[in-house]
Amino acid sequence: MEVYGYWGVINKYCIWVLKFIYTNVLWLAFSILGLGALGLAPSTTALFAVQRQWIRGETEIPVFKYFWNYYKSSFxxxxxxxxxxxxxxxxxxxxxxxxxxxxxxxxxxISLLLFILSIWYMIVFVYLFPIFIHFELSLLQYIRFACIVGLLHPFNTIIMLITVGLIYYFMLLFPNFFYLGGISLLTYCIMLFSYKCFNSDKLIKAKTLKRDSK
Structure with missing residues (x-):
C-alpha cells in the first residue's frame, strides 16, 4: 500500500536511509571478507555498481545478489x-x-609541479571507480579516461570534490556516521556527479563502451 502526502515523503526518506545503511554494511562486510587489502577495491566497485542502478531508476534490484555478483566478477x-x-x-x-x-x-x-600532479591524481582517483563500472576499457584506458572526464568537466569536478570533502569532514566530526551510511552516501554522490558527465554530449562517442546491467 502506497503512502501519500507528508507521511509518504517520510516513508520514502526512511527507505532511502535504510538502503544507504544496508549497502554501507555490505561494503564493510565484504571489505573484511577480502581481508581489507584485497576486499576494499571489489567491495567499493560493487557499491558503485548498485548505486549506478539506483541512479538509472532501477531502485528495486536485488541489492545483495547484485552486489555479490559484481564483487566476484570484478575482484x-x-x-x-x-x-x-x-x-x-x-x-x-x-x-x-x-x-x-x-x-x-x-x-x-619540481615541488609545485608535483603538487599540481597530486591534485590531478585525486581527480582521476575520484572518477576511477564510476568509470570502471560504467565502461568496458583496458586498465590504462580507465586512468586515461578519468583524466579526460576531469578535463572536460571542471565545474562538475570542483563541486563533486567539495561535496566529497564535506561528507568526509562530517565523518571525522561524527565517526559513527562512517558505519551508518557515510561511505555509501559519499560514493552515491560521486556516482551521481560522474553519471551526469557520462551522459553529456562531449562523451557521446564513449557511450558505446558502456557496460550492460548485470
Whole structure:
C-alpha cells in the first residue's frame, strides 16, 4: 500500500536511509571478507555498481545478489587497477616530500609541479571507480579516461570534490556516521556527479563502451 502526502515523503526518506545503511554494511562486510587489502577495491566497485542502478531508476534490484555478483566478477581487475593507483600515489607523495624538504628554485619548481600532479591524481582517483563500472576499457584506458572526464568537466569536478570533502569532514566530526551510511552516501554522490558527465554530449562517442546491467 502506497503512502501519500507528508507521511509518504517520510516513508520514502526512511527507505532511502535504510538502503544507504544496508549497502554501507555490505561494503564493510565484504571489505573484511577480502581481508581489507584485497576486499576494499571489489567491495567499493560493487557499491558503485548498485548505486549506478539506483541512479538509472532501477531502485528495486536485488541489492545483495547484485552486489555479490559484481564483487566476484570484478575482484581481480579492480584490485589490480586499485593497487596501480596506490603505487602511483605513493610515488607522488614521497617525491613531493623529498623535494619540499630541499631548498633552491629547481626543487621548489619540481615541488609545485608535483603538487599540481597530486591534485590531478585525486581527480582521476575520484572518477576511477564510476568509470570502471560504467565502461568496458583496458586498465590504462580507465586512468586515461578519468583524466579526460576531469578535463572536460571542471565545474562538475570542483563541486563533486567539495561535496566529497564535506561528507568526509562530517565523518571525522561524527565517526559513527562512517558505519551508518557515510561511505555509501559519499560514493552515491560521486556516482551521481560522474553519471551526469557520462551522459553529456562531449562523451557521446564513449557511450558505446558502456557496460550492460548485470
Amino acid at each position: 581481480i581487475k579492480s584490485n589490480f587497477l586499485f593497487y596501480i593507483m596506490m603505487l602511483l600515489g605513493w610515488i607522488i607523495y614521497f617525491d613531493l616530500k623529498f623535494f619540499m624538504a630541499r631548498d633552491g628554485l629547481i626543487f621548489q619548481t
